[in-house]
Amino acid sequence: MKACIDIGGTKVAVSLNTGAGLELLGKRSEPTIKTGSNDAVARQVIRMVDEACAEAGIPADKVQRAGVSSAGPFVLRAGMVELSTPNICGGMAGPARGLPNDWLTAPIEAPLRRRFAEVRVENDAVAALEAERRWGALQGYEHCAYVTWSTGVGMGLCVAGRVLRGKNGNAGHGGHMFVSDNDEALCGCGNIGDLEALVAGNAVARRFGSDAAALLQHAKAGDAAAAQTVDELCRVMGRALYNITALLDLQRISLGGSVFLHNAGYLLPRLDAEVKAHLPALTEGCELVPAGLGDKVGDYAALALLV
Ligand SMILES: [Zn+2]
Structure with a gap:
């Protein structure tokens, strides 16, 4: 089972795929969480995957592969992708930008690797390119x-x-x-x-x-x-x-x-x-x-x- 995760500045979308065909199960989307500690988006993603599993009747521990298509730019910390996305992280432009946080980055890959055995994070246009090359x-x-x-x-x-x-x-x-x-x-x-x-x-x-x-x-x-x-x-x-x-x-x-x-x-x-x-x-x-x-x-x- 695979978790398909799309992180944008406005919303986060999650769905599941059994590995056979292109069917997406348990699809859901929510506004991107921008308050609390800077791992809030990663925790939101993991919760949404668990909720999708519950809805689809799939044991959560069966989902061990996560593909993440995310708005960038990225920075790497210890080789792990963190988001440095101006529409999510308020700490770069400061309070004038109006975001309700002072995050410089939002860690994604490291927290997801504690939950999933395999994690691949790519820029959303790169991920879309791969989809167009495969099926489009x-x-x-x-x-x-x-x-x-x-x-x-x-x-x-x-x-x-x-x-x-x-x-x-x-x-x-x-x-x-x-x-x-x-x-x-x-x-x-x-x-x-x-x-x-x-x-x-x-x-x-x-x-x-x-x-x-x-x-x-x-x-x-x-x-x-x-x-x-x-x-x-x-x-x-x-x-x-x-x-x-x-x-x-x-x-x-x-x-x-x-x-x-x-x-x-x-x-x-x-x-x-x-x-x-x-x-x-x-x-x-x-x-x-x-x-x-x-x-x-x-x-x-x-x-x-x-x-
Ligand atoms: Zn520019």
Whole structure:
């Protein structure tokens, strides 16, 4: 039996898998706990796994493998992953950030290893990439990426069949790449001009006073000003996709995340045109496609870590 765990800045989701097929049992989600001691999220996860076991009628000690797909960044302490996620740990930005804790990190791997025999923690975009490579739109592709365009922007990268992890498991934090010195684009990480600070769902709301869903709806309905704003978002996001194509010589990029998936038909040709407008020697033969697992990518990301 496997525990599939998804940790985000807003919610924690847990489900179980018997090891046969893709069925997820006892699925549940809760707001991420951000009060108490800094192992509160790990204790929440373990309690939720036990509750899922009780609901599914499975003895809790039968669940000994845990896959964790989590928002990053990570830091390692004694080789174990701890979260250093700005939306969870309030101790980095200080009280002005408004989180109800002073955690510098939230230990995840060490407490879970006291409960489970096997634990694998990966960045959520890396885990989603693995799910897309196994069951989705990236099956059979050796040079590929998964890019999520959602509240934030994240990337999982794969070259020559090897998923890139990096020294602390933080490879693919492409949302924090510099794309513009536009100084209205203050990123949650403190940088100015990061990709995420310009195009992510939370940036759209902050920059244009309208959430991304409403903006896209107006653009699709023919509102010229909204369409122009979306074109500019696609120019920046498309240029970021070009950047990773130029760096990694990719064959295929799978796109997910709520901003993209709810508007794939409108956004995909615009992103594709931007990528293809640059240096054909690098961009020809690189396809952009919607995530094959659609909005289920997140559900299967943690499971993909245990296959
Ligand atoms: Zn940033």
